[in-house]
Amino acid sequence: MPRNRRISAAAIAAAAISLLATSCVGATEDGASDDPNAKTTLTFWHGWSAPSEVEAIAANVKAFEKAHPNIKVKVVKGLTDDKINQALRAGGSNAPDVVSSFTTDNVGRFCSSNAFADLKPFLDKAKIDPAKTFLPQMAKYTEHNGKRCAVPLLGDAYGLYYNKDAFKEAGITEPPKTLSEFDKVVKKLTKTKGDGFERLGFMPSYLGYETTVEHYGSQFGVQYLDGAGKSNTAKDPAVKNMLKWQKNLVDDLGGAAKLNKFRTSLGDEWGPKHPFHTGQVAMQLDGEWRGKMAADAGLDFEVGAAPFPVPDDQVEDYGKGYLSGTILGIANTSAKKNAAWELVKYLSTDTEAVVSFANAIHNVPSTQEAIKSPKLNSDPVYRTFVDIAQHPKSSHAPSSVNGGAFLLTLQDYALKYEKGAEKDIDALLKKNDQQVDKDNEQAG
Structure with missing residues (x-):
């Protein structure tokens, strides 16, 4: 887990x-x-x-x-x-x-x-x-x-799980490597039903399971803090690129409200009714433990695993992922x-x-x-995450005297941007930096 x-x-x-x-x-x-x-x-x-x-x-x-x-x-x-x-x-x-x-x-x-x-x-x-x-x-x-x-x-290493049967049905021959490819695959796998979804290609919302700023951020190479330990999100273009990509995908799928309505109908993250297990979501950002949970759930489709896609201008770094x-x-x-x-x-x-x-x-x-070790589990799905863990560009967020509070603060602001409550991304990131620096100063 x-x-x-x-x-x-x-x-x-x-x-x-x-x-x-x-x-x-x-x-x-x-x-x-x-x-x-x-x-x-x-x-x-x-x-x-x-x-x-x-x-x-x-x-x-x-x-x-x-x-x-x-x-x-x-x-x-x-x-x-x-x-x-x-x-x-x-x-x-x-x-x-x-x-x-x-x-x-x-x-x-x-x-x-x-x-x-x-x-x-x-x-x-x-x-x-x-x-x-x-x-x-x-x-x-x-x-x-x-x-x-x-x-x-x-x-723990994070990557992309995908429904091989859904891929085959949609004529998709391999997992996407870049985010532009990923966006196309998400839309191709999505099936609407009334004002909702029969199947969602991927749940990009920050309210979804494991779709957090730090898990996305590793793929963009986000530098959360500068050399002096100050929040760096307003100055790092990777942060803006990450927020814009996620917001665009949310909007292309019908918007934050539509996605959240579907999300609230989904099963528990740790139970057999996880939306990837039930086929309600065709791709899932998750860690190596999900492979065993999927196998234990006895799914009626074949599961594939791959590194999560990277921005198009970082395709040479494909294979990396978030580590914890x-x-x-x-x-x-x-x-x-x-x-x-x-x-x-x-x-x-x-x-x-x-x-x-x-x-x-x-x-x-x-x-x-x-x-x-030759005694290590040889399951190919599991081995995908072993490879991600060894990639030289795989990363964890930097340590802070305030723990992971700076990540949660950024996620709160990112969610406001996703919902459209905050439209000025530059002003939003400046406010994030001010809040993070204030919190870190109070924490010592």
Whole structure:
């Protein structure tokens, strides 16, 4: 499953300010003095809750305990970031030693607030070079301003799923590579019914599943922040191009209101009635997990996967996509950092552990060795996303002290533009920059 959930920009900004204002108070120094060979018990908090996911991480923890008989691990499952943040602020005997978070965008907060310990001393001692051990972009999104307080634990890559039967019926022989080709395919696959749709070629609305500014932005090469950390959307032509492309496609399909009416009739994103599963949407922007969910749903059509198209003037970069993933760190309040590091190192760098976990929960491996392993799932749909993860131009949004609030703020403005509530795109992006800079300043 994907590792990010959408909440309002105001809520995420408030959470960021709260975390940064309080987590530093309870933080200890990064230095570790415990004996990793002594008998001890670690507390490991994670967010996985589906039975297969919980079973998979439990198997890796059991293998770790076998390799480290002096360390026992108390695993607490299904933790949200809100609960994790509260525990990191409070510390105490019930707080976690090792934490995994699905919210990749929180790295900037965890690092700048010292909620997570600096991992550089541990990595250096173990002679682990993150740039050589992990996939480049995953190594990049687990540090902030040169400080590495997290490591990746599997990743997500985003691409285009398509209904091969619908393609064949429409005479489309291959997935589109450029956005102009994509727009034509979307319209060709769309079937209207009354004042709505029988089938939509693609749901481009920002209210749709996974159709967010950051997922589109990776294809355009958007530079959200400048070198000084200031919001850059009014100055980056890629942002305007992205908003105009999306708005034009929305309008060509009948407008925001018509699309939203159809959207509200669609099934749940995580259930068997997902609109791609039911054939109500012929193409879907999604991550590698969707392939397994589609297979489990027993669809009556063949599923194809490809990289999401790129702007026509960037066709040489076709194959790239948006990346994110689970992050793993050590709570700075932990008195067992050396032992905790042994668990972090095993889960994130042991090739057997990474491959088995990736296969079990259908995520992309985060290490160079694991992604080359002959034991890795060979399903061609899944492998499309493995290739996207390795593309040199695949990317994640930059880290920020305010987490992903700047992305949600831009999405709020983009939705206003999509609906026609804001018509002056230059003025809109200037307002976005002002709001993002104000929020970041408040967050520290």
